[in-house]
Amino acid sequence: MRNRRCAVDKRLRQLIRGDKRVIAQTITTVENATDPKVLEQIFPHTGKAYHIGITGPPGAGKSTLVNVLCQHLLTDGKKIGIIAVDPTSPFSGGALLGDRVRMTDLSLHKDVYIRSMGSRGSLGGLAQKTKDVALVLDAAGMDYVFIETIGVGQVELDIAQVCDTTVVVLVPESGDSIQAMKAGLLEIADILVVNKGDREGSDRFMLELKFAFELREQVTGWDFPILKTIATKPEGIPELGAAIAAHRSYLEGCGMLEKARKIKLKRRIHELIENRISSHLREHMIGEHELDTMLDKMYRRKLNPFRVAARIADRIIRPQ
Amino acid sequence: MARKIRVLVGKPGLDGHDRGAKVVAAALRDAGMEVIYTGLHQTCESIVEAAIQEDVDVIGLSILSGAHMTLFPKVLNLLKKRHASDIVVIGGGIIPQADMKKLEKKGVKKLFGPGTPTSEIITWIQEATVKKRSRPKRGTVKPTKKLRQKAAVKRRSGKKSARQKKKPKHKKK
Numbered sequence A: 001m002r003n004r005r006c007a008v009d010k011r012l013r014q015l016i017r018g019d020k021r022v023i024a025q026t027i028t029t030v031e032n033a034t035d036p037k038v039l040e041q042i043f044p045h046t047g048k049a050y051h052i053g054i055t056g057p058p059g060a061g062k063s064t065l066v067n068v069l070c071q072h073l074l075t076d077g078k079k080i081g082i083i084a085v086d087p088t089s090p091f092s093g094g095a096l097l098g099d100r101v102r103m104t105d106l107s108l109h110k111d112v113y114i115r116s117m118g119s120r121g122s123l124g125g126l127a128q129k130t131k132d133v134a135l136v137l138d139a140a141g142m143d144y145v146f147i148e149t150i151g152v153g154q155v156e157l158d159i160a161q162v163c164d165t166t167v168v169v170l171v172p173e174s175g176d177s178i179q180a181m182k183a184g185l186l187e188i189a190d191i192l193v194v195n196k197g198d199r200e201g202s203d204r205f206m207l208e209l210k211f212a213f214e215l216r217e218q219v220t221g222w223d224f225p226i227l228k229t230i231a232t233k234p235e236g237i238p239e240l241g242a243a244i245a246a247h248r249s250y251l252e253g254c255g256m257l258e259k260a261r262k263i264k265l266k267r268r269i270h271e272l273i274e275n276r277i278s279s280h281l282r283e284h285m286i287g288e289h290e291l292d293t294m295l296d297k298m299y300r301r302k303l304n305p306f307r308v309a310a311r312i313a314d315r316i317i318r319p320q
Numbered sequence B: 001m002a003r004k005i006r007v008l009v010g011k012p013g014l015d016g017h018d019r020g021a022k023v024v025a026a027a028l029r030d031a032g033m034e035v036i037y038t039g040l041h042q043t044c045e046s047i048v049e050a051a052i053q054e055d056v057d058v059i060g061l062s063i064l065s066g067a068h069m070t071l072f073p074k075v076l077n078l079l080k081k082r083h084a085s086d087i088v089v090i091g092g093g094i095i096p097q098a099d100m101k102k103l104e105k106k107g108v109k110k111l112f113g114p115g116t117p118t119s120e121i122i123t124w125i126q127e128a129t130v131k132k133r134s135r136p137k138r139g140t141v142k143p144t145k146k147l148r149q150k151a152a153v154k155r156r157s158g159k160k161s162a163r164q165k166k167k168p169k170h171k172k173k
């Protein structure tokens, strides 16, 4: 028992020191939920990292942008963790994770750790898994944690809620602004970036976006910036870095950072309780066999699912 | 659900195209694996660093440039230096039979010649990963009662195993 305790303490110390192998293995543990104690152990050492979400359509240049932005930030001697999420194939459950191709400048830097994740992680619930992985990087002493996700669908919006500052990256290609609005991307953006500023139509696209956003500034008090970048050149990167810093000091200045992080913690607790209860219900309270025997009756419309669900739920909520 | 198999597919060295590597990478993905693709012209250092950060089970290298006799051993050495020799290294490309033998002796676990059906590579990786994961990880073994008893028996019989030599160090702490 003492030996095990010793080994755990040692690994925790290695993690906090930023040992990359230990970070990597801890993330695997957390991603697969094989040891529920790990998160409890690291939690007291978290809360220091600043989380930046980079989201937008595939091919917008998110990875390329992270690559250059991080090089810019590293000059201040900061430590950076990057979580790069790429889509998992819904058919095979496999994933081709290629974000590292665009981040080769960072791959050997001693103060950078990059982890690729498949969007439909091992046990579902990508948003939660991403939060857990971010906790590990936070405990490992990262000053910044970047989370790159493809901005489509609810899951990605959830991930954005992990972040202190969310940067939405769009490109001048037609239809993007409408798509982005539909997907609710613009609501979650703290900073909007039009990348591929070298492409035709980027100035017009910037104007369109500015019109769409004139109202929003007044609502939040944050002077919502729309920036143009060329990640491949690179151009506009110091400005993006400055905008992130400005958003951070805005949040800190008005007490919003603490408030927002508390709301996130609260939401987390709700999620955890719900998970726990629903898996308990599935395992112990709702008999699959009982349901199966009723299916036939429901199929023949002799029973209705609403009544069945209500009856089972009542049995759980008010036993006897 | 079972833990996903994670594989890094990389192309060290200077050869020009990565069609083969991409075909294999896509096949592995379709077999349900998470494939980390690192792109062309990678140094051995960056491949090993990526493999460690991504906590992969397997590194698959595609080498067509003829530099296999330097690149494979270099990757193996770097892994050893990082105490990460448990990561399985395999490869593909045009490699003469004699070289294959030499490399496999040095620690490359498997080399696939050109035209190997991807199904063969998939099956090999699946089996190798099961084997790899069933081995206890360095530094994470907790000495169970059984192990301790075994060690005690060995101690009495005067034989010393590698595990035992390390043990006193552990106790001093």
Ligand SMILES: Nc1nc2c(ncn2[C@@H]2O[C@H](COP(=O)(O)OP(=O)(O)O)[C@@H](O)[C@H]2O)c(=O)[nH]1
Pocket: A056, A057, A058, A059, A060, A061, A062, A063, A064, A065, A102, A195, A196, A197, A198, A199, A229, A230, A231, A232, A233
């Ligand atoms: N012309 C141009 N191409 C870019 C720019 N930024 C990225 N790209 C290219 O866009 C492609 C997709 O980039 P990537 O970073 O992988 O996009 P992601 O899918 O959003 O992560 C790559 O071929 C990049 O080289 C840019 O500012 N201008």
Ligand SMILES: [Mg+2]
Pocket: A062, A063, A064, A098, A099, A148
């Ligand atoms: Mg990307």
